[in-house]
Amino acid sequence: MTDQPNLEDLRAILRTMKRAHLCAGPADARLRQDRLQRSVQLIRDNYQAIIDALSADFGNRSTYQSMVADLATTIKMLEHSAAHVEQWMQAEPVESPGPGMQAWIEQQPLGVVGIISPWNFPINLAFGPLAGVFAAGNTAMLKPSELTPRTSELLGELVARYFDPNELSVVLGDARVGQAFSTLAFDHLVFTGSTTVGKHVMRAAAENLVPVTLELGGKSPVVVAEDADIRTAVERTLTIKLFNAGQICLSPDYMLVPRKHLELLVIAAKQFVADSFPSLLRNPEYTSIISQRHFERLVDLLKDAEQKGATLISLAPGSELAFDAQSRKIAPHLLLDVTEDMDIMQEEIFGPLLPVRTYTHADEPMAYINAHPRPLAAYYFGDDAAQRRSFMTGTTSGALVINDVMTHASIDSLPFGGVGASGMGAYHGVHGFRRFTHAKPVVVQSEDGASNLRLRAPYADKLPAIEAFFNN
Known part of the structure; x- marks a missing residue:
């Protein structure tokens, strides 16, 4: 330029x-x-x-x-x-x-x-x-x-x-x-x-x-509670994760799911992507990564995670490649067995890669989120009113959406913004x-200027009134 x-x-x-x-x-x-x-x-x-x-x-x-x-x-x-x-x-x-x-x-x-x-x-x-x-x-x-x-x-x-x-x-x-x-x-x-x-x-x-x-932005979590329908949670999460190929500040950055739901999550994710995008590389409805630098950064996140023990699951349909440098398209991926030392758990992803962490106790997701910088949004799937209330009051995020992802951003009556690092x-x-x-505050004084006169010396005659105020 x-x-x-x-x-x-x-x-x-x-x-x-x-x-x-x-x-x-x-x-x-x-x-x-x-x-x-x-x-x-x-x-x-x-x-x-x-x-x-x-x-x-x-x-x-x-x-x-x-x-x-x-x-x-x-x-x-x-x-x-x-x-x-x-x-x-x-x-x-x-x-x-x-x-x-x-x-x-x-x-x-x-x-x-x-x-x-x-x-x-x-x-x-x-x-x-x-x-x-x-x-x-x-x-x-x-x-x-x-x-x-x-x-x-x-x-x-x-x-x-x-x-x-x-x-x-x-x-x-x-x-x-x-x-x-x-x-x-x-x-x-x-x-x-x-x-x-x-x-x-x-x-x-x-x-x-x-x-x-x-x-x-930041790392916006998706929490799936024990009572949530895992298929619904996966479909609504991936709907936004695949939109603009995940290049959204509000895109889900990781999921926290009960360990017992992990197998069904993988099955539901594969089915959802296959139904949504029968093809990715040749599909004009699936968006490319914005630049070669960002494409390489995302591929490097995958490689780093795999080298450190993550299980990568490409959701590419059929026999399509997981990623293609010429078109700068990357298939959506699930990353299982992720750990904190992986770059993908430290950086905002801004792409179609979704780490999944499992938990066994209901209090673990809240503790994990609170141990990290405050996200731009948090997404919670679950129907128990008490648990939802506990999550709402126990975590701080720019916004909270229950049983969906990113819905708040298009509601004009709601404020849009982050908190803390987001x-x-x-x-x-x-x-x-x-x-x-x-x-801008505007004040018009009364004709007698009473509120101004109380500040004017001498003060001796005004002292009894102020003493009475404190003694009431």
Whole structure:
């Protein structure tokens, strides 16, 4: 990529956008809705070009997966914000602090928000945050991933067509541009990506005291309780593990199952994949791994686990290869007998590989999860209400889904975000509006200024009243 912007170029763009935001004054409801609706129109008008770019970047990406997860879900988020923004913008009344006084909370835009979006869902994870950013009356600078260059370049062209550069600007470039981008003095910065890079982003943002929203993923567990239907748990887990070939921050990273269910789990997994994908390597519905580097990383995880004693079970249908470098496709795998010294149990997988740990006592899964960094989501299969409640209160995760996987991410009324090592801050729906809004307290003093007078010297005549307060 040539002619990449340097740090001074980026600073100049941000200065111009900040000046424009201040000069324009707070965006009214109509302008906010207009920006949200133009975002929707950008996607609707150009969905086929976006799908083609996504597939070209991945080598092969399921058209259906792109339409559902990257486009339709994003449109739904934007339309939800457009429908509710006028209500969200209203000042929030509070109890009067004293006779003749008024107080309320004003919903004030932050200013210019920076967004660093990843490669796995380039549209959803760019315009998803924008649903809250625009609803809150802000403008934005977007740095899309260099790992999806065709999609990022198309995004830059389309944004320039639908938006004034002082409303939304797109910055293209490699990781060095992304690093410079994270040092800018935004009014807020959103980053979606790995925990390792997230630490660098937060460190860079701290130099300018820029508040951050970090969505970082991690190792999201699936717990199968004794009373769960193992076939249902396997099918619903693999549905998401195979979606986008497991390249999802919320994808299940490992399963914890009762030892007695292991044999049936393997049988159910083989049957489910065979029914879902009669072929993988030649099937356009099965997505490729994004790059050669990520393909090799996943193959290395398999090899490392096998060398350290794991039992690998390829779920490739028929006699198909377990993986193919030319197409960058990897068949789903179960990994049994996994141990903590294996790389696959230490890294976020981001691929169609699923380690399975067994347990014999009901308290083991909770203890195991609590001994590790807090995940972006936890998934629990089981019908006993007391056990579900115990798991819900006894573990901490960005979200908890019971008897399914990843369902929460498409519910606009729920906050989406991590906790601890899996991130900080949440958005989606009204939670995104609040995240990118300054809740500004406003107080109007009474005519007699009573609450101010109590702080004015001399204090001798005021002392009995305060002593009475403590003696009540």
